[in-house]
Amino acid sequence: MTENYTALYEEHKKLGASFTDFGGWQMPLKYGSELAEHHAVRNSAGIFDLSHMGEVWVAGPDAAAFLDYALAGKISAMAVGKAKYSLICNEDGGIIDDLIVYRRGDEKFLVVPNAGNAKVVADALVQRAANFDVAVEDASAETSLIAVQGPKAEEILLRLVPAAQHGLVTGLKYYAAVEVSFLVSGASRDLLLARTGYTGEDGFEIFVENDGAAALWQSIVAIADEGELTPSGLASRDSLRLEAGMPLYGNELSLEGDPFAAGLGPVVALSKEGDFVGKAALAAKKEAGAGSSTGRKLVGLKGLGRRAGRGHYPVLKDGNVVGEVTSGQPSPTLGYPVAMAYVDVAYAEPGTALDIDLRGKAEPFEVVALPFYKRSK
Structure with a gap:
């Protein structure tokens, strides 16, 4: 590389x-x-x-309509000067990246994707811009x-x-x-x-x-x-x-995952007018109950002991695998281990007792609401 x-x-x-x-x-x-x-x-x-x-500029008369089509959120509803967290998905509803969009003018936006995905996102935006009056400029370098x-x-x-x-x-x-x-x-x-x-x-x-x-x-x-x-x-x-319960692409988010299981359903504007890339697949996933009644859901886990779970460690219920850790370590602020994990929706309610398999030893954890830490304002 x-x-x-x-x-x-x-x-x-x-x-x-x-x-x-x-x-x-x-x-x-x-x-x-x-x-x-x-x-x-x-x-x-x-x-x-x-x-x-990455930093990708999108400008032109169709900029807002284009981003409504290219991304999962309703970007056209943003006021100038505001920023919005959004997702770029493929046709299957898989997450290519999570990103932030800044509206810098009526016809000018800045899209900020993650490091390893910057070129992939920029290329996808260029490809999706074919039928719109916009210019896509990758200024990352x-x-x-x-x-x-x-x-x-x-x-x-x-x-x-x-x-x-x-x-x-x-x-x-x-x-x-x-x-x-x-x-x-x-x-x-x-x-x-x-x-x-x-x-x-x-x-x-x-x-x-x-x-x-x-x-x-x-x-x-x-x-x-x-x-x-x-x-x-x-x-x-x-x-x-x-600690802030924020997802990391490659850990909590991936092409194989979906926004609803990740707790990002509100980011997906299925009600916005017109089509967007992945809309049909995402609507079907939501209709099927992804992250609510079927499949797995991203949850927070609070350690009841001192040992921390790490990425890819199995999550257990009564000795049976019901999930997998995506991120985990001791929390410096809170003083106990924390983890994010995808678990079967049946075990996703806060208060549910689960274990993490720490190399053959079951360590007790409890499902808690995210985020683990919230600053006092």
Whole structure:
């Protein structure tokens, strides 16, 4: 597999990061203690390099109608400035990727797919655009993405924004985005700021061209007080998103799965006018009771002991396999093991006692509502 390096790779090396391959990218797994990075995001703030994510621009008179056809959500209903979580499915209703769509104008949208799926999604959008008056531009290779997440994220970023624009930041709602001027290396730079994230905390994601990424990263780190902002890697990002009950493509979501079993039924707008890719298959799955009366359903599992379940471990009821773990580890915030798993719908009710087969030993868990962790607002 080809190794890709983000524009911030040298910054991570300077900070002593341990690297791992993720979706074909060399990404920082952690800089020191992944536990310390996790707690920093929960209690203060962390800064992440998300430049492995994709950025695909869709523009033109038919942009909204096109995305209604290409994606499962009703994108045309979005207001300019808002963001929406959505899915791109194949004709069989399988999930190609989960993604976020930002509406940047009446006829202009930004689609942000996951790292390993960026090219697949961009190619699928180009293919689906054949009968629409739109232009699809994959800007992933030229775009970096930096996230600042945690209760002090807003406070830190405001120090780089002119006072006249503070209201744009403080007034920015969750799942919305705005152009803001940032002071980067002594110069003002207009950047797209989104109040989105993958940690369960308040936070922001900033889109910047590659040539300005290192300077922006350095400016954010420099403006923070000592101990206020911690560079954070993929390991803490994974434990944070798991506590927040957020699915990860390749774990909870896949081509073989379906949105209803994953608890993402509300994301699928079966009632929107016209056809969309996968509509017939998804309607049939819903009619058949997928995730409600048939098949398996994604649930949260709380460990009653100290040992954690991991991905692909079997879930048991009275010794019989009734499911499979998709993600699991000890929760740093809550102090007990947590896992997400697909289990037979008969055993999906909160309070149901189940076991995870930990290499031959049945460890007790209990079904709980997701998310495991919800920040106090």
